Amino acid sequence: MKKILWLILLAIGASFLAAGQVALVSGIDGKVTLLRAGSSVPMEIGSLLDNGDELQTSTEAFAALKFLDGQASLRLFEKTYLRLSAENGKGGLKKLPSLSWGSLYARIEKGSGNFTCLTKNCTVTTSKSTFLVKVNDLSDCTLIVLSGKAELTDPETKQAHSVEAGQTALLDHTGTFLKRDTRATDFSKPERDFLNPQKKPVSTGLAVPLTDAQGHIRYVEFSW
């Protein structure tokens, strides 16, 4: 009976700690599904996300969100599944999103509350960095640190590996860990397009169609 009481008290305490709304949808494109308590609910830019909300992006879709402490911005690339979780306590908003599969970009500013991304095979923890974490169908985990420093932990062995900017760490489902310099091939096309946005070519010419006396279409080109 005592244990049950403790469990009830613990649940009540946890519910107090768990923040209500934890994030804001700051960008969206393509088909993105928001699941709240198991049901799909409509969302748009400016929608507030609750603790426990789940987001799923489809092919060629993305969703961007920002935690309410303003310190963490996430971007879910296509075919990604993320569950939001955060606790608001004395140390600030502790952000604990869970990435089931797909690719997640995170920009964490130094501020209140740590950021910990949970996957099936690894845990990524940081206080200030920019990184990309990816989980494939086999639950292999890839961490690419773009700036700052992050820590990759194997939940089974509790072994932690520090990964710095310019490094890529891999932890596969068998528990094999590998750390090396980041390669261009580590990024998918949507990730590259996002990280290295190409400026749209500026038009420097104009072709004007004209019909000559014989009825042929001719083009007069203007360039500058």
Add this chain to the structure above:
Amino acid sequence: MKHVFSLVCLLFCGALLSGIVALHDAPLSYTEGENVVLSLDIQDGLDTIQNITLCYKSSDDADFRRSGLEPQTPGSNLYAVELTGRELDGKDFSYYFEYALKDGQLIKYPNEEQGGQLYELRDQAQTGKLAEEFILLTDDPDFPQQDSYILAVSYLGLAGRIDPASVKLWINGKDVTSKAKITENALVYRNDRPKAGTYKAVVTALTNKGENLKSPTFETKVTTTKQGSAIDLGGQVYFLSNFYKHNQPGVYDPYGYEFPRDGYATGLDMAVKYGRSQISANLLLSSRENKNRQPVDRYHIGLEIPSISFHAGDYAPSISPLVMSGKNIRGLYGKLNGQYMGLELACGEMVRKTLKNASGTNITAFRQEAIGGRFRLGLENGLSLGVNFARNRDLISSLDPEDFIHYDPVTADTLFSVAPQDNLVLSVDARINIPWLRTTLGAEFAGSLLNRNTWYGPISAADLGNYIEDYGVLDFEPAELAEMFVIGRPMEPLSPSKNACAAQAYLRANILNNLINVNAGFTGPAFNALSTSSQLRDTQTFSVTDMFNLGRSFFISGGYSQVRDNYSKTALQTDTYSTWHLQSSLRLLKILNLKAAYFSSNAKNEANPELAGADDYLPYQRNSRALTLGIGYNAANIDYIPYQADISYRVGKDSNDLETSYGNYDNSLSSITFSLASKMKKFPLRVQMALSIAGHEARLETIDPENSYNLNLQIKGTYTLFAGKFVPRLVYRTQRLSGDQGKQAYNYWIMGLEANPWRNVSLSTDLGTRNYTNAENTSLNTNSLTWSLSLTQKF
């Protein structure tokens, strides 16, 4: 530095204008939904004031709204006007006071046209303690803010410390809380059809301890690609009326101040904005309009586009203070305002033709046409030179000769009950604006001609030669100039002289927190400018004022002015009237106010040694001094006991310091004024009370001292119903006087209602009784009933 300059003007200001010294303790901010009382303490010049109007506008208003100030108690030098919470609507306002003097002058203070900065009144909710825990989330590039405006603000860091129900969102000064989604940790506001521009947002909230918190101002630039309607239409339609019933028609004087007549007025103010252009229209129709008197009705339509202004109908142009200013013209006005040059022209009817009636309430007047203009060369914000002119002409054809000419039955001389006049004024002015020194220097020199009777037409060249020695040099035919000005014998002056000139120079500077204003000028005895308010002719004037502030807590202002007549040295004596004043205010702990003011005036005369027999004048030297001390507090969070209270004590002397044959006098005056306001937390009752008791002792050497007193008391209660939609009020006012006319008393009971039943509709009505009793002469006792109604629909 600009803020400091603003603060000087905004927070505390003493006005020295045409003999009026007024103290206005600007409240700066107000609590949304609550009424705001703006008051003016007239330290000197009360007897010259006809009425005072508050002119105020928010950024949404095209034109200034107007509301009359009333004496807090009858005869009081404390004037006040109350703006309702509904009227304020959580917006930021700028305002000034307009003094209508008994001599017809209209004076604005502060006057923007003369470089003054208007007072400001902001919603207190937006003036809380800055809290950095309010975080803007929509500052990422992911938020394009194009064709829509999304604002998300988090206050997660304040969770548990603030009441989410108290969170409010203000965008561009407007409360848009109802349109925002507010949760315990954040709010989101979305406008899918915004106008392009910069949006300034502020979030406010109350902590559990009642402290007001506010966010930093979040600015967002929104662009639009949609071709929406950029036309912004706004305005109001209003109806005002007053009805009176008196129990003693025999005593009733329909034109007496004490017995106003029934009347109503209705009007429309409208403005259409399109980009930087604006068209405005104003219409006022009054039951007091009488075609045989000067117009009360007003018609106006105006167009303002960058660099060009055009107005038709009733308009009061400000061409120059010495040439044309502050008088209404019914006609046309246009202004081209280029960077290096500008041109202004105004023409129309300044005086309407009227005929005397049998009762003598109307007078005969010619229709007077006025034309004025100004040409400016140079930069308005740098060095500029201007040439100004105005001509006023009474049209002889507007009246039948029988209406203004009659003949002396004995001598058969032609007599004029009113004579047609021509007036011509020319002036040149120069102005230097030095922005980096925050200093403006300017001067104007003007000369005038006035023909007091143009009935006789222009003088012949031969006759003119008899009057002017150098006429041969000029060699012109006066009749040829008659279209411009009728030169005739009744001219003032016939030949140009310094007596027909006027000049003024001014300096305005803001140096080391000192707002300095210096004015000097003279007006010759024959200077006439009919397109301006009355001039103090044959005088020299000088005034200097300074206002200084130290942060937001300490303000001090002082000034000296002198008016000296007999500028032409043609009178036996020269009168000099000089005043100086010093006022200061100290704010402690944000709620406590201490204020002190000292005012002194001196009037004296002296003989003109240039004239024989000057010793025959009767010398005098009158001094008047008054000291005011006050203390008060204003703490909006206090309930039940008064949240605002002020007490001030005034003591003064009025004496003749020169030995004279008719004896000296030495009067003393003391008064105490007490005001308080309180509100109840549990129910929306507000009570205001003002009490002033003044004693006056008149001492003449030859007569026993006479004591008199007056007591003024006003108690006002308001009760807010249906979230401020209906606010009934009850007012009791009494004034008791004693003195050489015996004991008198005025008692007032007023029941009123302020209602805002629908959005943009407001109604105000009062039903009041006035009871006057005179202990010495009971036949003068009267009762009267007044009903006033005001209905306004904004759009």
